[in-house]
Amino acid sequence: MTQSEAEALADVVAIFDDQTRFVRAIFSGRRRNMQPDYEKIEFRPIKLKDSMKIQMICNGKTTSKTTNLDFGDSQIQHYLASGFANFLVESTEKSLTLRYTKKGQFAVHVESHQKSQNLSHDRQKSRLLDSNSEFLRQVGISDQQGRVKPTMNDKFLQIEEFLRILMPTLEAEIANNRIPQPTSDNPLKIVDHGCGNAYLTFATHNFLIEKNFYNTVVGIDKREDSRERNAAIAERLAIGDAVSFRAEKISDSVNSAADVAIALHACDTATDDALAWSIKNGAKIILVSPCCHHDLQLQMTKIPDPWHQVTKHGILNQRLGDVLTDALRAQILRFNGYRTDIIEFIGDDHTPRNLMIRAVKTNSPSDPQELASYRDFVKSWNLRPKLAELLNFEH
Ligand SMILES: C[S@@+](CC[C@H](N)C(=O)[O-])C[C@H]1O[C@@H](n2cnc3c(N)ncnc32)[C@H](O)[C@@H]1O
Numbered sequence: 567m568t569q570s571e572a573e574a575l576a577d578v579v580a581i582f583d584d585q586t587r588f589v590r591a592i593f594s595g596r597r598r599n600m601q602p603d604y605e606k607i608e609f610r611p612i613k614l615k616d617s618m619k620i621q622m623i624c625n626g627k628t629t630s631k632t633t634n635l636d637f638g639d640s641q642i643q644h645y646l647a648s649g650f651a652n653f654l655v656e657s658t659e660k661s662l663t664l665r666y667t668k669k670g671q672f673a674v675h676v677e678s679h680q681k682s683q684n685l686s687h688d689r690q691k692s693r694l695l696d697s698n699s700e701f702l703r704q705v706g707i708s709d710q711q712g713r714v715k716p717t718m719n720d721k722f723l724q725i726e727e728f729l730r731i732l733m734p735t736l737e738a739e740i741a742n743n744r745i746p747q748p749t750s751d752n753p754l755k756i757v758d759h760g761c762g763n764a765y766l767t768f769a770t771h772n773f774l775i776e777k778n779f780y781n782t783v784v785g786i787d788k789r790e791d792s793r794e795r796n797a798a799i800a801e802r803l804a805i806g807d808a809v810s811f812r813a814e815k816i817s818d819s820v821n822s823a824a825d826v827a828i829a830l831h832a833c834d835t836a837t838d839d840a841l842a843w844s845i846k847n848g849a850k851i852i853l854v855s856p857c858c859h860h861d862l863q864l865q866m867t868k869i870p871d872p873w874h875q876v877t878k879h880g881i882l883n884q885r886l887g888d889v890l891t892d893a894l895r896a897q898i899l900r901f902n903g904y905r906t907d908i909i910e911f912i913g914d915d916h917t918p919r920n921l922m923i924r925a926v927k928t929n930s931p932s933d934p935q936e937l938a939s940y941r942d943f944v945k946s947w948n949l950r951p952k953l954a955e956l957l958n959f960e961h
Contacts, residue, residue, distance in 0.1 A: 574664055574674040575646060581657040582642045585611065585618045589656040589681050593645055597666045600649025607645055613685040627907075656681060694726045694773060701768045704799045720916045725769040727912040728830060728853065731922065732770065733777070735851055736826065739926060745825050745850050753780035753808075757824040757849075759816050759840035760832030761785030764796040764809075770828065771809050784821050785811045816840055817956070824849045831857040831919055835952045841895060841923075842956035845902045852904065852925040855911060856892060861952045863887035868948045894951045896923060897940050898959055903929040 569577065581588055591609040596602060604624040612621045612634065619634040622641070635641055646653070653664040656679075663675040695702065698712030707718040714722045736754075739745040748754040754774065758767040767785040774781045785796055793813035800806045812821060816832070816839035827844035829837060837856045844852045866887055869877045877883040892908055899906040904925035911922040941960070944950070953959070 569674050569676070571672045571674075574662060574672075578646065578653065578655045578662060578664065579643065581655055581662075582609075582620070583638050584657070585637050586683075587657040587659070588620070588637075589658060589683055591653065591655040593650040593653050595651030597649050597651045598668060598670050602645070602649040607650075609642075611683050611685055618685075658682065694729050695722070695769060697722070699772065701772050701799075701803055704802060705763060705765050705768055707765060721765055723916050724830065724855075724912055725766045728766060728828070728855070728922075729769060729773050731909070731911055731924065732826070732828070732851075732853055733773075735853070735924065735926065736774075736779070739850055744927065748780040750780050753782050754826065755824045756781055756783040756826045756828065757821060757843075758783060758785045759827065759829040759843065759854075760836045761787045761796065761811070762792060762831075764792070764799070764811070766828060766830045767796070767809060767811075768799070768803075771805065775808075782808050782810075784824075785809070786814060786816055786819055786821060787811070788815045789813060816843055819843060822847055826851045826853070828852075829854045831855060831917075833857045834860050838895070838952040838956055841899065841953050844925075845899070845904075845957060848927065850927045852899070853922060854925075855919060855922045856895075857919055859888045859891040862891045862894075862949055865949050866890075866947070870946050890949070891951065892921060892923060894940070894944070894949070895953050896925075897936065898951065898953050898957065899923070899925045901932045901937060901940070901959070902957070903927055903931075905930065 578591075582591070588611050592606065593602075594606040604626050606625045608623045608625070610621050612619050614634065618637060620637060620639070620642075622633045622635055624631045624633070651666045653662070655662045655664070658681055659678060661677050661679060665673045667673065697708045697714045699708070702708040702714075702722075703710065703712065707714060707722050709715050736745070740747055745754070746752060756770060758764070758770065761767045764785045767783050771781060771783045787793065790813040793811040796811045797806070800809045800811070812819065814820070816836055824844070824847060827840060827849040829840040832840050832854070834857060837854055838861070840854055841852065863884055866877060866883060876886060896906045896908055905928045906923065906925040909922050909924060910920050912920050914920050944954070
């Protein structure tokens, strides 16, 4: 028997209210002429101390927020009516799929099953990299038994999260024909700026090869000892023709082509060097996670009022300098034809340097108002961002 909309929604609410039956739910999509607060919401039951809660993970375009609700919380009904188009709701004995079509029609599908609740608090994210991979042993992230060394766990998670963002960005650009489908004759060209011990360099190559994306990666670091160590690892892994290393400053690099430019924690203005190199060499995708920032902090000496109320506090001045550095980097990327956003790519418990600048070359023209606003801002604060200097970008 087909359920009516009212019956199906009542059934959904009853499942959400039942601590012993609720398994999981996902709300996604957008109903015609409606705008839900989030792109997607995931719900699942968890046990916290002695009480049962519903964990709600709200995913926006660039953010994710987790809240724990009581069973019976009225927010569920709010989100049910907030404009999502698709609802998957599972209890221990059935799953309901509710859908509002583009024409606004309602459909429901019910299926019987037997599922149990998973009440663990921190469900493991699915792993992208196998800790037992030889390259992870060689770079020193995993031990001989193929376990991630406790001291390397944060770096392991950073490179995984980096890849979690690289992959869909790359797939979208290939689908949009802005990057050709990589082949063995025409592999994707990647450059890793400030590669250090090349954890990300090797991970990117390996991960993409496993996904059948032919690629070559060049790791650049100013340190000759890094180059020697990394090149020896590439030889041992028998991938020296695809993964190579150069000991040179990014700003002096003679390497001159990449579809994708990446940098994980390139120190201070080395991030600006990486961005400038990428813009000048027409990289289609730039993913850069900045490190320490000193450039603008040192220039923030003539701050117009009322900002002295913030900048008179040393630590706030420093944090404001960090924020401004990345905000102006993003603006300059936009003025150079990149669609740019800044996201948190990993929780700050794994690194305080957890922002990523993600830029995709679309060649869209600059917004004149944004450009005027940028000019006014740097003029009134008397700032000359390093990236602007490197690109000789107008003041
Ligand atoms: C904090 S480490 C990060 C290394 C690696 N990306 C990682 O996440 O493990 C920064 C690296 O950038 C290199 N570096 C700093 N400034 C550079 C520059 N201007 N040109 C090339 N390499 C640079 C340093 O030698 C160092 O190895």
